[in-house]
Amino acid sequence: MKMHLNGEWVSRDNVQEVLNPYDNSVVDTVPLASVEDVATAVNSAERGFKAMKSLSSHDRYSLLMRASELIEERKEDLARTITLEEGKVISEGRVEADRCKQTIIVSAEEAKRIQSEVLPLDAAPGNEGKFGFTLRVPVGIVAAISPFNFPLNLVAHKIGPALAAGNAVVLKPASDTPLSALKLTEIMLDAGFPPEAIQCITGSGAIIGNALVSNSKIRKVTFTGSQEVGEQICKTAGLKKVTMELGSNSPLIVLPDADLEKVAQATTQSGFSNAGQVCISTQRVIVDKSVYGDYLDALLPVVESLTMGNPIDDPVKVGPMVREGDAVRVSEWIDEAVSSGAKLLTGGERERASVSPAIIADARPDMRICKEELFGPAVTVMPAQNIDEAIALANDTRFGLSAACFTENLDHALRFALEVESGNLNINSGTQFRADFMPYGGLKDSGMGKEGPKYAIEEMTELKMVIIHR
Numbered sequence: 001m002k003m004h005l006n007g008e009w010v011s012r013d014n015v016q017e018v019l020n021p022y023d024n025s026v027v028d029t030v031p032l033a034s035v036e037d038v039a040t041a042v043n044s045a046e047r048g049f050k051a052m053k054s055l056s057s058h059d060r061y062s063l064l065m066r067a068s069e070l071i072e073e074r075k076e077d078l079a080r081t082i083t084l085e086e087g088k089v090i091s092e093g094r095v096e097a098d099r100c101k102q103t104i105i106v107s108a109e110e111a112k113r114i115q116s117e118v119l120p121l122d123a124a125p126g127n128e129g130k131f132g133f134t135l136r137v138p139v140g141i142v143a144a145i146s147p148f149n150f151p152l153n154l155v156a157h158k159i160g161p162a163l164a165a166g167n168a169v170v171l172k173p174a175s176d177t178p179l180s181a182l183k184l185t186e187i188m189l190d191a192g193f194p195p196e197a198i199q200c201i202t203g204s205g206a207i208i209g210n211a212l213v214s215n216s217k218i219r220k221v222t223f224t225g226s227q228e229v230g231e232q233i234c235k236t237a238g239l240k241k242v243t244m245e246l247g248s249n250s251p252l253i254v255l256p257d258a259d260l261e262k263v264a265q266a267t268t269q270s271g272f273s274n275a276g277q278v279c280i281s282t283q284r285v286i287v288d289k290s291v292y293g294d295y296l297d298a299l300l301p302v303v304e305s306l307t308m309g310n311p312i313d314d315p316v317k318v319g320p321m322v323r324e325g326d327a328v329r330v331s332e333w334i335d336e337a338v339s340s341g342a343k344l345l346t347g348g349e350r351e352r353a354s355v356s357p358a359i360i361a362d363a364r365p366d367m368r369i370c371k372e373e374l375f376g377p378a379v380t381v382m383p384a385q386n387i388d389e390a391i392a393l394a395n396d397t398r399f400g401l402s403a404a405c406f407t408e409n410l411d412h413a414l415r416f417a418l419e420v421e422s423g424n425l426n427i428n429s430g431t432q433f434r435a436d437f438m439p440y441g442g443l444k445d446s447g448m449g450k451e452g453p454k455y456a457i458e459e460m461t462e463l464k465m466v467i468i469h470r
Contacts, residue, residue: 061112067191088275117133222460250283253391277326318354330378363382402433
């Protein structure tokens with residue numbers, strides 16, 4: 001595919017192959033953008049922003065709704081593209097395409113709800129006769145840097161709100177999975193957005209990333225990815241608005257009164273979907289010692305029932321990881337945990353980029369597989385003496401994106417909600433729940449700012465204060 005730059009679809013002499021993670025076959029090629037291409041994209045986006053200013057809220061709503069209709073028409077192609085370039089099983093690819101459509105619809109609806117506020121300035125002494133109101137205006141140009149693991153819907157979460165707010169966008173998709181982003185860009189253009197309102201440049205973040213986020217014409221950076229890269233972006237961006245959706249090692253607490261069969265199903269769903277490559281995947285299961293053995297007995301057969309194979313085949317539930325190097329890393333972390341005293345109950349075998357779903361029991365907080373973000377198909381399980389220790393273990397991390405707790409005790413549920421340090425808190429569900437319209441973001445090293453179209457629009461606009469004196 002070509003990239004979209006300066007209002008045109010363009011190619012370059014230097015290209016990058018997009019590989020199918022399952023069999024390493026070439027799916028397509030994309031251009032390798034240069035630093036000069038970044039400057040061209042930003043300058044073009046300046047003109048695109050001027051074109052966006054001529055669109056009313058209703059215009060932006062209508063264009064986004066038309067885009068949602070095109071997503072529906074092209075849904076199967078989008079789902080297959082996700083699977084071929086990322087390795088996500090086709091059933092999950094279809095779910096992602098559906099979610100993308102909903103994210104764009106919600107963005108369209110929010111385009112009509114960007115509101116101002118009247119302030120009673122005469123409430124301050126000596127301000128009689130003064131009238132004030134606010135205006136919320138687009139920031140201008142948004143740099144959107146998206147990850148590989150949801151190559152369609154997480155792009156929608158960036159460009160949908162940006163366009164709904166009246167901005168222009170320069171999109172840099174993940175190098176491993178650029179095709180879904182390019183197809184969504186094509187949909188936005190086919191829906192009728194100004195040709196220069198959205199640029200989609202492909203290539204290496206190491207080459208073009210700094211040039212993009214440091215450009216003074218960029219007024220907002222929205223990034224989803226690792227904590228290390230996010231921190232570097234913040235240092236490089238300078239005085240810009242930033243939203244950082246970063247990593248996690250999400251805990252799931254199991255208390256004595258939990259329905260263990262329900263917990264086993266939730267652990268499996270939220271621990272192994274997309275081969276564990278989800279920033280809110282369940283990674284650390286913290287189980288009250290009184291039900292520790294029973295929980296493992298319930299979990300083991302559910303995990304072992306997961307089928308692996310070619311992700312384009314419908315019956316398959318777990319596909320490959322996006323890169324073989326990541327699969328090697330996951331295998332090494334599992335081996336390291338076992339050599340340090342943990343027990344591998346099932347899984348952990350690697351074949352090329354695929355790792356069979358693994359359960360690592362008797363894990364400890366100081367193990368790397370517990371401390372860092374694994375981003376792979378394995379869950380660790382450790383015992384806790386009581387709810388006090390369970391909450392302490394859940395908080396024993398630099399991350400805080402999502403957490404879960406299973407209990408029927410209202411007092412324990414409230415303690416979990418109040419005391420666990422996480423941006424998303426799930427009671428009687430797994431950690432991997434997200435409704436696309438809700439505020440979504442983390443605490444601590446898991447980032448700053450919120451996504452969800454309503455909240456992203458707030459991040460992608462500025463507030464102006466108007467005072468009328470008489």
